[in-house]
Amino acid sequence: MRDLALAPPAVSPLTGGLADSVFETADREPTRPMLARRADPAAASWEEVSAIELRDQMVDVAKGLIASGIAPGHRVAIMARTRYEWTVLCYALWAVGAEVVPVYPTSSRDQVEWILRDARCVAVVVEDEQGVMTVGSVCASLPLLRHVWQLDAGALEDLAARGEFVPLATVDSMRRIVLPDSTAVIAYTSGTSGHAMGCALSHRNLAAPCDTLLTGWGHTAAPPGEQGSVLAFLPFSHVYGLMIQGLCVRGGLLMGHQADLGGEALSSALRSFRPTYFYAVPSVFEKIYKNFLRTAQQGGHGGLFERAAETARDFAAALERQRLGRGRGPGFDLRLQHALYERTVYRRLRAALGGRVRRATSGGSPLSRDLSLFYEGIGVYVHDGYGLTETGGGVTMQPLGREKSGTVGQALPGTEIRVAEDGEILVRGPSVFQGYVGDEAATRAALRGGWLATGDLGHLDSEGYLTITGRKKDIIITSSGKSVAPAALEQRLRMHPLIHQAVVVGDNQPCVGALITLDPEFLAHWRAALALQGEMREAREENALREEVARAVAAANSSVSRSESIRVFRVLPEPFDVSNGLLTPSMKLCRDEIVRHYASEIDAMYQSRRRPGRPSTQDEPSNWDDSDNVFR
Known part of the structure; x- marks a missing residue:
């Protein structure tokens, strides 16, 4: 081992579960704004929810969970976008000692079936009819699943009504037996290859980084004397989103929820919510x-x-x-x-x-x-x-x-x-x-x-x-034995405004190559600015685009040695996306699947640039032209 870094002692350890912070804030500052929501996603005004209002709604939902048979140790999946109900339900589940299993709402039928079966979920909360249909199509293979609740159909209100006669003392008694090392979340990895694995995270695991960040950096969330505010739009199905939720609830920051990640919708939400x-x-x-x-x-x-x-x-x-x-x-x-x-x-x-x-x-x-x-x-x-x-x-x-x-x-x-x-x-x-x-x-x-x-x-x-x-696992080894880390090259390529995504390839190949997708919005703007007319317009436009991407590749290559540089590339007609299985729900590249999916294009990319008359055994990077570039 080398390069050892030791940090100072941690903050005060957690003594209970994550739901306790909601009760503590409600007791200490009952009117403090905790969450913000909008009746209409397009509305400019946000309705603030106080600490005591959040606690009361959370308790009502917790009672409904108890009435529905949810007990400590039971696992309940939440399959929804980042929205107000996600937070209320999450803390209600923690209040009764249940374990939350986040599931991306864009997950495929097979992914949903695997997670619900592997985690042995007894219930699942979905967002809409599409979620109901997805879960319904796999119910036959999930004998432990007893409940499917739909948020858009009033799931929280139905749970509150069901638990109306459950005493508050029952919720308190269940909450108080939750220990710091009790499991809080089963977070499934993105699964870039094979089945996703469920990571068991305790209440302590989730609270520790939040409390440490709040202690050392919390004062930077807002100017002195102001309450910090955060617009949560990253998926709570990912641990980063869960950490943001934890930081806000544990730190008393006002948190707004934004489900739609579209550019205009997110921009509008930022302008109206005005986070600090x-x-x-x-x-x-x-x-x-x-x-x-x-x-x-x-x-x-x-x-x-x-x-x-x-x-x-x-x-x-x-x-x-x-x-x-x-x-x-x-x-x-x-x-x-x-x-x-x-x-x-x-x-x-x-x-x-x-x-x-x-x-x-x-x-x-x-x-x-x-x-x-x-x-x-x-x-x-x-x-x-x-x-x-x-x-x-x-x-x-x-x-x-x-x-x-x-x-x-x-x-x-x-x-x-x-x-x-x-x-x-x-x-x-x-x-x-x-x-x-x-x-x-x-x-x-x-x-x-x-x-x-x-x-x-x-x-x-x-x-x-x-x-x-x-x-x-991403390190590329060329046929000459050169090891290349692709991340830095891909990062530099994406800095060019025309380039949306980039995947560096080259395993067992004579040199490093790249698969590139273009940003559709900037591409439309670039074409309009180019304003070519007359004969052969499309051909001249393609040549100009080829030259522009080649400049982006050259700029990326300036940061690495010649043997690590991208010598061939191909621009693909469509982006890597969750829907085509080439991107995980957390927006990570499925590299193995991309290489398999575009195997013929990768082979053609290299074959088209081999120098005539040279045997393949002598294909070394030094034999390749500096101008190597191939468009589909």
């Missing part, structure tokens, strides 16, 4: 940046935006050097330029996030350093954190006043991080999960002497900052 803190994944930050750029170009201000963006990155980099003791900070000319763009550009960009956000967190995968610097430069510092399902959420965070873009920060207090000799990141701490449900062999393989083998690759610098370089 923003949580997202890198693809959301990338999309927002591209929207900024496209809007500026459509208004004839593309050059102004690009200059402002460059100034923002330079300004943030200078600030970073200053806070890390490596420089004097922004000079007079840079400060003057930055102040000019603050008045003309940056404040308008922040308005797109509601106008009150000053700090944000990115998780799920590493955020590029350039993008992190851009957001800091416009006045929204983005903490890049690291965590996984098996750790109940975050295990690292940027230290306040010592933030370092391009890294995921340092280990949270109470958590230890090691990097093994082969580069794999190992984690030990109170958030590490209990094990995989029904799979002792997989649990033993993941937990080695108390250390969780994450499967992620990275390194720690001399100050304990962790940098993620990829996944062990």
Whole structure:
């Protein structure tokens, strides 16, 4: 082992279950706004729900669960988008000692059947008729399933009515026997290959990172004297979404729910809710940046935006050097330029996030350093954190006043991080999960002497900052034996506004290649701006597009050695999506399935660029032209 990072002691340990925090807040600050909801998703006004109102509704639902036979240790699946009822139901289940099994509402019939059967669920809560139909189609193979409740059909109201005659003391007695190490959630991994595995997470596992983050960073969620607010739009079916829910409920932050992740719907919700803190994944930050750029170009201000963006990155980099003791900070000319763009550009960009956000967190995968610097430069510092399902959420965070873009920060207090000799990141701490449900062999393989083998690759610098370089299973080995980590190349490709997704390939091939999909909105804008007319318009447009993507590939290659660079690529006609099985519900690439699905295209991509007359045994990267690029 090498690169050992030890963190300070953790915060005070949990003494009960997660539902206790709702009761404690209601007793301490009964009128404190806790949740916000809208009667109409398109409405501009939000109705606030106080701590005591949340507690009372949660208790009513808990009574209904008891009346329906839900007991401690029973597992109940929730298959719905991020919405108000999800939170009420989740805490009601925890109040009676039940275990929550989150299921993505977009899951296929086979995935739903597997999770409900593997977790031995006794009930499932779905969102709509489609969910009812999906569960109904697999009920015959689920002998333990006794209830299917539908949120859109008034499931919470029906449960409250059913439990009307259950005494409050019954809920209290069940809640008080829930221990910190009782299982709270069975969170299924995304299942990028094979069946998903259920990660058993205790109340302590979920509370530990939330309490640590609130203790050390909670004051940054809002200006002094203001209540912090968060718009929750990431799926609660993923541990990152669950952590955001936990942070809000345990920290007394006002949480709004946004189910529709469409660009306009999310943008409208941000402007009306006006959060003080923003949580997202890198693809959301990338999309927002591209929207900024496209809007500026459509208004004839593309050059102004690009200059402002460059100034923002330079300004943030200078600030970073200053806070890390490596420089004097922004000079007079840079400060003057930055102040000019603050008045003309940056404040308008922040308005797109509601106008009150000053700090944000990115998780799920590493955020590029350039993008992190851009957001800091416009006045929204983005903490890049690291965590996984098996750790109940975050295990690292940027230290306040010592933030370092391009890294995921340092280990949270109470958590230890090691990097093994082969580069794999190992984690030990109170958030590490209990094990995989029904799979002792997989649990033993993941937990080695108390250390969780994450499967992620990275390194720690001399100050304990962790940098993620990829996944062990994603490493590509070319026919010449060169090992290539695809994540950094893919990240740099996605920074180009035209590129939506990228998958680097090359196992047992003479060089590295890439499968690329285009951003449909930016592509339409790009074509309109190109405005080609006359004969051979389509051919000239394709050539221009080929050259633009080739420039994006060249820019990505500038960060790696020649032997690691992308030498061939193909633009695909459709994106990788959950519906075609090439993207997990948590928006991760199903690499093995993508390679299988596009096997013929990958083979053609390489075959078309082989030099005539050269035997395949001599196909080395040095034999390939710099201009290699293939469009479908």
